[in-house]
Amino acid sequence: MPKQILSVLVCFSFIFLTVACQAKHSELPDKPLEIALNMTAQELYDANPEYKVFQEADAQPMSVTFQGYDFPRYKEPTVIIKYPNGELSIDGVMSILAYDDNKKANYKLSKINLGFLFNQKVSGISDEDAYQKIMSFFKELQDKGWTYAKSLSEPRLSPKDSFTFATKEGGSDFNLDYTYPLNFEQWMQLSDLQVWQLRHGKDVFMNIRINRQSDPETGSRHYLISLDVFDESELIKQIIPNNYDESLTKEYSKLYGGLPEARLFFETKAIKMGLKIQQDQPDYTLPLVLKETGIDTRKFVSIDPYKIAYEEFIKRQEAGEDMTPYYENQPETKPEMSSQARGRCLADQPHSA
Structure with a gap:
């Protein structure tokens, strides 16, 4: 998923700069910094006047500014991030980063990134302690109503099978259900750049990225954590190509007809691994x-992976065969796929030959 990987690199580059920046000597305010999804940059700064000295506005080309805060090492505050029907409190935040479009007045910050480290010491943190911290954090998120944000292009797997799919060759570590209770051995099998995708209700989403690193000189472990909290419009931006011409939802509707094939691609892989597809697993609106x-994504119709594999489906479809019988629930008409969508390749899905 190129967009997500690029976001990771940008985010962690920002964090590394933060770690290196220890020249600020300002005292940290006693009160937590508060930020809310879809507030404006001015509202963010007005709500936190005590943190003015830590403000960062990084101007970019194309009238873009990354708004937020940059904190020196060992002077990281607690940040409360609010979203519809809930909030999270995060300790030891090193950086806050939000995209601001200067071409639009009162642009709402629809995606907010928080960067922090698990360890508060130069010596780092043990893998065991990092494991305990992330499991505790995941438990808190579940208690607050956060669920796994399975997309329409992802395989319908049990939490346990999602771990197998995330760690086996040919699978995808983007599809790991965060509710699966990892043991320590499984924790150590995860990618050093692991991502979990979550949602709260229907319109708030969060990506959690963990970058596990070892200091080559000391061998000390460091876990850099990045939280992206964003709304539905930002979710759609992750799905559609960068060079879109129409509204986000219009572009999404063009791709919608190709999503059953994307899901079949991954579910075919999962079946080859011996995993069971949970065909009764619901999608969400x-x-x-x-x-x-007018598209209700909760009523999405998948292709039955037990009737046909991805390669065979594409081959027979391109030969002109009516593939309607291979869709689940036997829809009366096959979902239309526009010529634009047919020419595009979804993340990790190959172009058909």
């Missing part, structure tokens, strides 16, 4: 998509 296009 994207309210903005429903409002602007």
Whole structure:
């Protein structure tokens, strides 16, 4: 998923710069810094006047500014991030980063990144302690109502099977259900750059990225954590190509007809691994998509992976065969796939030959 990987690199580059920046000597305010999803940059700064000295506004080309805060090492505050129907409190935040479009007045910060480290010491943190901290954090998130944000292009697997799919060759570590209770041995099998995808309700999403590193000189372990909290519009931006011409939801509707094939691609892989596809696993509604296009993603119709594999489906479809019988629930008409969508390749899905 190129967009997500690029976001990781940008985020951690920002964090590394933060770690290196220890020249600031300002005292940290006693109160937590508060930020809310979809507030403006000015509202963010007005709500936290005590943190003015730590403000960072990194201007970029194309009238873009990354708004936020940059904190020196060992002077990291507690940050409370608010979203519809909930909030999270994060200790030891090193950086806050949010995209601001200067071309739009009062642009709402629809995606907020928090960067922090698990360890508060130069010596780092043990893998065991990092494991305990992330499991405790995941438990807190579950208690607050956060669930796994399975997309329409992802395989329908049990939490346990999602771990197998994430760690076996040919699978995808983006599809790991965060509710699966990892043991320590499984924790150590994860990628050193692991991502979990979550949602709260229908319109708030969060990506958790962990970058596990070892100091080559001391062997000390460091776990850099990145939280992206964002709304539905930002979720759609992750799905559609960068060079879109129409509204986000209109572009999404063009790709919608190709999503069953994307899911079949991954479910074919999962079946080859001996995993069971949970065909009764529900999808969820994207309210903005429903409002602007009439598409209720909760009613998404998948291709039955036990009737046909991905390669065979593509081959026979391109030969002109009516593939309607291979869709689950036997829809009366096969979902349409526009010529634009047919020419595009979804993340990790190969172009058909």
